[in-house]
Amino acid sequence: MPASAPPLRPEIQFASLEQQGETAQLGMWAFLVNETLFFGALIFTYYIYRLSYPHEFAAAAKDAVLWCGSVNLVILLTSSLTMVLAINAGAQDQRQAMIGWLIATAALGGVFLLIKGYEYYLDFQDKVVPVVNFAAKPGEGSAGQLFWVFYWVATGLHAIHLTVGIGLVLYMLLRRIRHGEITPAYYAPLEVVGIYWSFVDAVWLFLYPCIYLVGRS
């Protein structure tokens, strides 16, 4: 920690750093309630149509690139682990370990996006991009396109959320930690980022079976 770092003081509306930290966490949980409803509405829409057109959806879903989604699931679950290890290290004043685990987390997030980008490339080749490059496959009917609209909207929004998450981790690394603002006495900002990161991970946990697994057997 730089020697010049002043002792942290709570903001004016808080009595103590502890209160400030707890409040920040509650704020993130409240935000995630909102995010859950946001993605929940989308998944709800998806199942409404899935139940209406089971065969068309099953036919369309066969074109989703299973290995990309599966590898990405493993990567994202691992990144949640490294995130928690970073928070743990921060709580125990192991600065180097904290920085290392955070870099690993951001890197895993980046790998996820790379694989996702490659998958989008494969999708384009496969002509499953509605409006831009789309050809209905046998058995899909017109409803197959609904699956792909859902696919692009859902994975696109998830990728945006993950990008924000990577941005937050980098902000922690490049600013808050470099300025010595994350200490064992006050590491709530890191925990808040961790809660968000795990949520983005959990969203993929729900999207993965919806896109890649249902009706695949």
Place this chain on the structure above:
Amino acid sequence: MSVTTVERGPAAEPAAAASEPSYLTGENTVASWLLTRDHKRIALLFFASITFFFFIGGFAATLMRLNLATPEGLLQPAVYNRMFTMHGIIMVWFFLIPSIPTTFGNFFVPLMIGARDLAFPRVNLASWYVFNLSGLVVLFALVMGGADAGWTFYTPLSTSYANGYVFAAALAVFINGFSSIMTSLNFIVTIHRLRAPGMTWMRLPLFIWGIYAVSGVMLTATPVLAMDTFLLAVERFLGVGLFDPNHGGDPLLWQHMFWFYSHPAVYIMILPAMGVASEIIPCYARRPIFGYSGMTMALMAIAILSFFVWAHHMFVAGISIYSGVAFSLMTFFVAVPSAIKVFNWTVSLHKGSIIFDAPMLYALSFVLLFTLGGVTGLMLATLGIDVDVHGTYFVVAHFHYVMVGATVSAFFGALHYWWPKMTGRLYPEIWARFAAILTFVGFNLTFFPQFILGYLGMPRRSYTYSPEWQSWNLLSSAGASILAIAYILPLLYLGWSLLRGRKASANPWRATGLEWATRSPPPAHNFERTPVVALEPYCYDPERDTYVTQEGVPHAG
């Protein structure tokens, strides 16, 4: 007690009060306002924004009423369609939903719970900027000619057939949602974490409970609308989407998702208004509110039940008769907590020592108009009646009684009640009473004829009508002109009072809440010392004309 001001004891207003300047005079640069993190200044910024949009939306309404004064109409049909669409969008998302939470909620949540600011001041400021960004988008849509699909954006009209700037309007609604979410999140966290010592949940003023309930609804309903408008925008912009029957999509799904937000949105408008009435009525009846705990439970019950009634907007849209029955029943359930509230406000007047000042007049018109709007809501929840009057002016009159009559009355009531605290000036009571009565008269004259028109069968959203309905329409348009004056009047005398009004003391209405324990206007960080709460709110005694503040300080008559 119009201009009677009661000085507080020296303990609450120490000689060292000048040590910290008031939030208004602390810094006066433009940057100090635009980059402020002070919840009180942000409240005033929001107040300026929503007042602007109120008059834009009101202008559209004026054109509509002018058009409907004669059966042939003045406007081109297409212009009329755009006017009612923009009136709806602007009034709902840019005035009614943000109105009380972003102004009085922002200003008074920290003051009433004894905090120095909201939990996340930067998020609060960002909320104002996002609001204005969405406002710019909606103004763009308006200036370019407006959207014409109705404020409900029903598909496939909105996605395939409408010619106006529907995409821009939907985008504005989408962006606006983020502002709602940021504000509500801030309130929930603040009320949970920043209450002063001794401020337990059952000692919270009912306004805080109202804001808490509405924040819960906003936080959970708005994201569904966000997803909904996002999908609509995808469909409209890219030409492929989830509501298009050509691709197997279901237009009814749009209605389900839209009303899943927009019915709770009605409660977003009314819950804070209920909180305002619950502050004003005990203070001006000089009596504790009747059934405090019942009032809190009723607020929360309305907030929760509001999520299970949405399809009563769709009785004639082709939903099954069984879900029609279920949603009709659920809608009746909402009447129970609503009626509890109306009964409790009424009983709170019993044996009170009532002062008919402007805030009280507004609060009483709130209760009356809410009751009328609520009872006609029950009529609409009845399947048989709804089939008959669905899509007529009966529905228009019903929701205007709730959203305009009730909510806007409460908004003006709150504005007068808290004006001395916000500005440090007293408003002219005679003018304010006149405006309050004029609002009530003008409102009823505007909207009661619409109940009759609706029952006679006049369809809503139509620019023309058959000539035998003209007298009722003329009456409605005449009432609208009175209402317009009643809404502009406060702007004039409140503006005057800013310059010439008498200076207000800390507690001009002899009220019990913590917001009155600090100076008027409050210092930048609200309190000279952290208040300690000893009592429940509303400890008034009408017989001896005394009251005890929430800090436990007794005051004689």
